[in-house]
Amino acid sequence: MSERTTQGSASSGSLGDSLAGGWDDRGDELPPADWGKRPGSRRTGTVWLFALIITAMAFGHAWLSDELTGQAFLAWATIFTAISFQAMPFLVFGVALSAALVAFVPTSVYRRFIPEKASRAVPVAGASGALLPGCECASVPIAGSLIKRGVAPAAALTFLLAAPSINPIVMIATAVAFAGQPEMVLARFVASLLASVVIGWIWVRFGRTDWLRLPSRTHTPGASQWQVFRESMLHDIMHAGGYLVVGALAAATLNVMVPRAWLLAVAEAPIISVLVLALLAILLSICSEADAFVAVSLTDFSPTAKLAFMVIGPIVDLKLIAMQAGVFGWRFVARFAPLCLVVGLLSTFLIGALIL
Amino acid sequence: MNRIAQGLTLVLLGAAALTSTVPTDLYLNWVKAGFGPFLIAAGIVMVGLGVLVIVAEVRGERGALDEEEVTPETAAAANATADASVHGADPVGDHGDGHDDDDGHGHDHARAPRVAWLLLLPVVAVFVVAPPALGSYTVESTGGSSGPPPRDDRGASRFNDALSEAGPGDVVPLGIQEFVMRAWIDDEREMADREIELTGFAVPTEDGDGWYLARLQMACCAADAVVNKVLITDQPAPEADSWWTVRGTWVEPEGDLYDVSEHEFATLQMDEVTNPPDPYE
Numbered sequence: 001m002s003e004r005t006t007q008g009s010a011s012s013g014s015l016g017d018s019l020a021g022g023w024d025d026r027g028d029e030l031p032p033a034d035w036g037k038r039p040g041s042r043r044t045g046t047v048w049l050f051a052l053i054i055t056a057m058a059f060g061h062a063w064l065s066d067e068l069t070g071q072a073f074l075a076w077a078t079i080f081t082a083i084s085f086q087a088m089p090f091l092v093f094g095v096a097l098s099a100a101l102v103a104f105v106p107t108s109v110y111r112r113f114i115p116e117k118a119s120r121a122v123p124v125a126g127a128s129g130a131l132l133p134g135c136e137c138a139s140v141p142i143a144g145s146l147i148k149r150g151v152a153p154a155a156a157l158t159f160l161l162a163a164p165s166i167n168p169i170v171m172i173a174t175a176v177a178f179a180g181q182p183e184m185v186l187a188r189f190v191a192s193l194l195a196s197v198v199i200g201w202i203w204v205r206f207g208r209t210d211w212l213r214l215p216s217r218t219h220t221p222g223a224s225q226w227q228v229f230r231e232s233m234l235h236d237i238m239h240a241g242g243y244l245v246v247g248a249l250a251a252a253t254l255n256v257m258v259p260r261a262w263l264l265a266v267a268e269a270p271i272i273s274v275l276v277l278a279l280l281a282i283l284l285s286i287c288s289e290a291d292a293f294v295a296v297s298l299t300d301f302s303p304t305a306k307l308a309f310m311v312i313g314p315i316v317d318l319k320l321i322a323m324q325a326g327v328f329g330w331r332f333v334a335r336f337a338p339l340c341l342v343v344g345l346l347s348t349f350l351i352g353a354l355i356l
Numbered sequence: 357m358n359r360i361a362q363g364l365t366l367v368l369l370g371a372a373a374l375t376s377t378v379p380t381d382l383y384l385n386w387v388k389a390g391f392g393p394f395l396i397a398a399g400i401v402m403v404g405l406g407v408l409v410i411v412a413e414v415r416g417e418r419g420a421l422d423e424e425e426v427t428p429e430t431a432a433a434a435n436a437t438a439d440a441s442v443h444g445a446d447p448v449g450d451h452g453d454g455h456d457d458d459d460g461h462g463h464d465h466a467r468a469p470r471v472a473w474l475l476l477l478p479v480v481a482v483f484v485v486a487p488p489a490l491g492s493y494t495v496e497s498t499g500g501s502s503g504p505p506p507r508d509d510r511g512a513s514r515f516n517d518a519l520s521e522a523g524p525g526d527v528v529p530l531g532i533q534e535f536v537m538r539a540w541i542d543d544e545r546e547m548a549d550r551e552i553e554l555t556g557f558a559v560p561t562e563d564g565d566g567w568y569l570a571r572l573q574m575a576c577c578a579a580d581a582v583v584n585k586v587l588i589t590d591q592p593a594p595e596a597d598s599w600w601t602v603r604g605t606w607v608e609p610e611g612d613l614y615d616v617s618e619h620e621f622a623t624l625q626m627d628e629v630t631n632p633p634d635p636y637e
Contacts, residue, residue: 044412046360053476054368060484069486069494078487082578084478089394092401096381177575227412236408238362238468238475240521246472251636255579272554290576297582326471 025194094138122200129162158200213329243326247319281313304352366406373399489635
């Protein structure tokens with residue numbers, strides 16, 4: 001009897017509460033300890049967090065925008081935004097293409113076009129790099145999905161290096177920038193292709209598969225191709241995109257902090273000037289489709305040094321290192337980036353001596 | 357980062373790309389005008405993808421992919437050089453900071469690494485900072501010009517600017533880059549005694565002796581901007597970063613053009629420009 005009374009009062013109380021208070025009480029009525037971890041409440045928390053971020057941005061827009069007048073800060077912010085926005089279309093479409101490779105192209109297609117033996121697949125991959133227009137931001141996720149579809153890692157890595165270095169848009173940009181110096185375009189093509197293929201072969205011989213970290217994906221039974229497409233695109237944007245921002249931050253900082261006057265001081269020294277421009281290419285992280293215009297403006301440097309700038313830039317730079325770390329892991333980058341740098345430089349010196 | 361957060365981040369990022377291209381011309385401060393359509397398309401794709409992800413998550417759909425950290429060896433049997441001794445080594449043993457979020461718990465495939473939060477930085481940059489075009493600060497900190505372009509001997513035909521077509525008495529509008537190029541390598545000195553019109557922003561000189569009319573040349577984005585400037589000494593220096601259209605003549609130097617370090621311009625008239633169309637050339 002007493003039990004009934006309690007129940008009655010409790011239910012009437014909760015009726016009134018539910019009319020007035022709504023959601024807040026439900027947490028008390030359903031107290032299991034793991035409730036807080038249910039996706040539902042996490043989601044609510046996330047939505048609140050974003051509402052807070054958006055409100056903060058609105059206030060920042062209203063009050064802070066006019067206060068930010070530091071010249072160096074604004075120049076830094078401009079360059080950071082510029083690198084991010086310039087890379088964004090390439091990232092999005094590279095990611096869409098790589099997701100399409102995963103979702104819609106059956107594995108058998110790769111087997112037909114790419115030789116089974118890794119050492120023969122490498123030159124094929126290098127040459128096919130000349131076909132895909134895009135810059136390095138697009139090629140990192142594509143290379144990742146090629147490996148997932150069973151292409152030999154060495155061949156996919158060669159493609160990763162060759163695609164941003166020798167694609168038609170880059171070659172045309174180089175020809176426009178170096179008008180009247182066709183030997184520069186030829187030297188860039190040969191040196192970049194040589195470096196990509198040699199790095200691929202070195203990876204065939206010495207590369208170890210446990211250096212590469214890739215999520216292998218098994219499709220949930222019943223998932224449609226479009227769901228697979230959506231999920232791989234989301235995954236790749238989140239991984240490559242986050243690291244792209246890291247690279248853009250680093251490159252913008254160096255761009256503002258390293259005065260170009262320091263560079264001119266070393267322009268005369270024959271070998272050091274080549275190394276300096278290679279280092280500059282790594283630090284500035286300029287898109288491969290634009291680097292020729294920057295190279296041509298570094299007029300105090302020798303042709304070989306400019307070639308180094310254009311060969312190294314698309315295969316090793318801060319932005320690329322960060323993105324590769326996001327897709328393949330740091331253990332991979334710690335070995336791959338120095339290898340690219342050394343082979344790229346050797347190839348530059350060789351081709352520079354032969355052609356320029 | 358859970359899936360709702362990923363979806364919302366994508367929506368915000370897409371919104372930033374669309375805001376800076378469609379209702380405003382902010383993007384011209386950062387990238388070439390040719391990027392406009394691509395940025396719009398990328399923005400639409402990101403907003404669309406973000407909305408799809410959020411909708412799927414709210415409906416309680418399971419992610420379509422299950423992921424597990426493995427070496428590519430299991431995914432790609434094609435690698436001929438697989439070293440048997442390392443097979444089975446712990447593939448998740450060696451990771452740097454910042455992305456431990458996506459490792460270790462194989463079932464939780466829907467989460468993105470912590471570094472993905474950084475994707476909100478460009479959003480903040482656009483909506484809060486709204487970075488302006490590079491200006492006098494960049495010109496000053498870049499210091500001296502980069503030096504003349506390589507000599508070639510194609511003669512006057514290599515110039516493709518307004519001067520090649522203009523009649524003898526016309527005022528010729530030139531880009532500052534075109535002017536500097538001719539001042540450096542046009543051995544026929546076609547610019548001599550011609551009335552030329554240049555547009556750019558004012559930059560004070562270090563020693564206060566005269567000022568520069570400068571403009572940045574951009575191939576792709578602001579990170580590759582190159583400075584071009586002309587020296588003006590016969591007018592008082594206007595406020596830094598104000599825009600001017602200056603009519604005048606080239607001050608012809610003595611001797612070899614190639615040895616000139618600064619190109620001087622004698623003014624006839626200058627008008628302030630209130631709203632320059634594209635800050636770069």
